[in-house]
Amino acid sequence: MLDRFSDRVGDLVVGLVNAVIVLTWTLTAAALHGGDTPGLNEALAWVMMTVTVVVLFWRSSYPLTVAIITVVCTIVYYPSSSVDGPMLLGFVIALYTLAALGRVIAASVIAGATLVVIVVSEVLAGFVHMTASETFMLSGWVIAVPAIGAVVAHYRRYRDETAVVLAESQRRSVAEERLRIARELHDAVGHHLSLINVQTAAALRKLKRDPAFETRETLQVIADTSQLSLRELRAMVGVLREPGEDSPTGPGPSLEQLSSLVEAARESGLEVDLRVDGKAELPVTVDAAAYRVVQESLTNVLRHARAKHVQVKVVTGTSTLAVAVIDDGHGDAKGAKDPGNGLAGMRERAEGLGGTFNAGPLDDGGFSVEATWPLEVVE
Template sequence: MLHRFSISRMDLLVGAVNAVIVLTWTLAQWVLHVRDTPGLNEELAWVMMFVSVVALFFRSAFPFTVALVTMVCTIVYYPASSTDGPMLMAFVIALYTLAALGRICAAGVIAGLVFLIVVVSEYLADFAHMTASETLMLSGWIIAVPAIGAVVAHYRRYRAETEVALAETQKRSVAEERLRIARELHDAVGHHLSLINVQTSAALRKLRKDPLYRTEETLQVIAETSHSSLRELRAMVGVLREPGEDSPTGPGPSLEQLPLLVDAARASGLEVDLRVDGRAALPVAVDAAAYRVVQESLTNVLRHAKAQRVQIKVVTGTSTLAVAVIDDGAGDAKGAKGAGNGLTGMRERAESLGGTFDAGPRDDGGFSVEATWPLEVDR
């Protein structure tokens, strides 16, 4: 608990400035014999002044206590002293500090109490120390001090809440970006690696049956697939580089690249029927999401469905884009239940852009994936 008694640099500075002004001003008036009205007890007045000066050094650690102490010292000082110095300054600073630190109600109560004491005492003394207008002006300033402190407290609270909100937004943005990168890696690289795995597995089976089997065509497909995978990886690395750095760039995923995707799947022995109905300028995010859904669907077919034939439909309407991937495989949703199949990522790609997603086994066998997007999105 000792840290609560430490004096911050700002408190030290404010306390020192207050001490210099109050003591210097009061001593100068005393030496020059500048007197107001005779004081009731000069020794008590000096004690109150020193207590008030010392207490202000701890205004941030004990704001309420310091405000009460300086209030009492101020109320006692002026009747007890014949020197009308700037003793009130310590109380004003303490009252402002109390309000600025969020103790607005306490500051208001103290200010109202002092207001009543000043007005009532001067009225009973027939305004012997100050005129009626000076009394009201002084009382008004005392009321205004906690109001100013309340404005500062609200600003500090607003700034703190804004900083917290910005920090949360940054954390959320980082999490979303990590999720996006994970989806891109899963969909792009995972698809190409699945094709390579299918091709190599098929080639190994054929080599076991026929040692003279020629693998040039299979190796060519593997080379092209790996080249596509490397190109997409370079594009991702380019996005992750700092701005201004030289980085390889390339076109983003798009439905225009579907023929290449279909050719790669056909090279793996899968019969693919691609049907495109309608064309329109698609939002970049929707175009990329639709391509990734088709790509991941083909990956799941190759890995899980044991299908012979796949039908891909792309329909572009006046307000929506719809894609469907339907296979004639086992249709037991094995791919949908297995870990790492990408269905969660596909659903996120659709729903994050205001679209819909549905996937599951068909009644007549096989598996279907359907997704739609609006052609107008916010991002």
């Protein structure tokens, strides 16, 4: 609301209102008191009033210039005219505008200079034009106007800075959400597609060696894996379509689903040894992150390691959850330098919740992925 007079239309509205008030009041007062003692220069007074009324139409475009012109015209007007009209209104509006547009120091200097002129002139004249109390009240208004403008300027700066912060926060939230969705797609759907690829490639190799190879079991594994992939994809799409509602998307990823994850890897020809020590109620975010790390690690083993055996360890302590996936593949065959292998995503899942992450080849061959999380996570 305080900004609506800062544009060109606002200047026209304020200028017209000021012109109507000043001219109507002054003309009426002149008609009623035409016989009073004339001022020092009535013609000059009318010129000063006209200039003040006109320049106020450009108060936002040239605030400092308009403020200086109005204060000079006002100081000249009152001794020159016999009509004690609302000439001061234009100066008040110009001074407020100057401060409200952020020129607080300039407005304060003009107000201070005006105050000195008013007080000194009245003291020297023995308070002929105004009483001491009236001079004091006018001085208070001269001080208060730029102070009010300064408050408005501060509010505008605060509002603009808040808008910038909110916009940046929204952009950051969108970027983080896009990253989260990409990570979920990579970890969930990518894992299932990797299993399908491994099963299909293995079946094709066996068919080349033995055209009579029975593919029923392999096709069943592919069908089951495809169903899991579609289920997770539908769940994510459901969340995206109804962000504000609890849509029935099924349970989220959890270490409770490790057995089915390990079984799918075994059906792909990998020997998986699963060991789970300890049990506790895990934070949802930690539970999901741990599951995704194990899932992505098994995906990397199937795709890159040419391993035969994998150990999956899950240890739940009093304050920490730790998972480890260790295989007997060929050294660095995980493609650790490949940006598409998901190691960066696994590190983000661990460290983003206050945990740790380490991954690399072992001295005696194979590859190890280890991650830990605190059981108390500030979300």
